[in-house]
Amino acid sequence: MTDNPVNTEPESMTIIAFSGDLDKLWPTMILSSTAAANGMDVTVFYTFWGLFPLVKDDVRITGYDAMTKMLAGMNAPGMKKAKLSKMEMGGMGHWMMRKVAKKNNLMPPEDLFEMAKDMGVHMWPCQMTMDLLGIEPDQMVDGLGEPVGAATALKKMANSNISLFI
């Protein structure tokens, strides 16, 4: 049997979810849910482009003026609409990746997100990004924590055994 290469026993993990790309959402959801399964206290802080995936699927446009609305349109809010960061090929990339994932029984990030929430992972939206992009609390998915700022996220990271920026 393979030895576990991890010789410390982390009890807390914080992930800064900065990217809204599909290829980054997968590791965020896999690591956060698995860490919770390992009995760790897990927090994911969603900031900048990472906040768009938390917008409900039926909300197409967020923002308070022409430019923030245009940014929302370009970034396709909602986890199901997340694109690949590379070789997206006008929509082909994420479509193919999801198809390959399904064929190999890898759960989509939106399902892993729900599992992570069920397992007690704290999901913190970034207040500043919400204000910046004009994303309203009622436009975001259920089960999120109170919006917080960088200092709160840093305090959590300072007390975490593992901190990741994805």
Next chain:
Amino acid sequence: MSDPKTTVDAKGQTCPMPVLMTAKAAKELASGETMLIEATDNGARSDIPAWVEQTGNELVESSEDGGVMRFLVRKK
């Protein structure tokens, strides 16, 4: 050896599902009770023992037969 209290059928499931299903099943166990985890994902070969170590439970025995890995785990 006494029969496991529950069996986790994670065959066909891929990372991270075998571990998530195992953790979920463990919540239903009382201390000292055992569960049998069955998995086919190659990652589970190291992931289930890693989960056991991380959570302080006990890997009673493990085996592999015809592509199916079996882990007997006792809750601490």
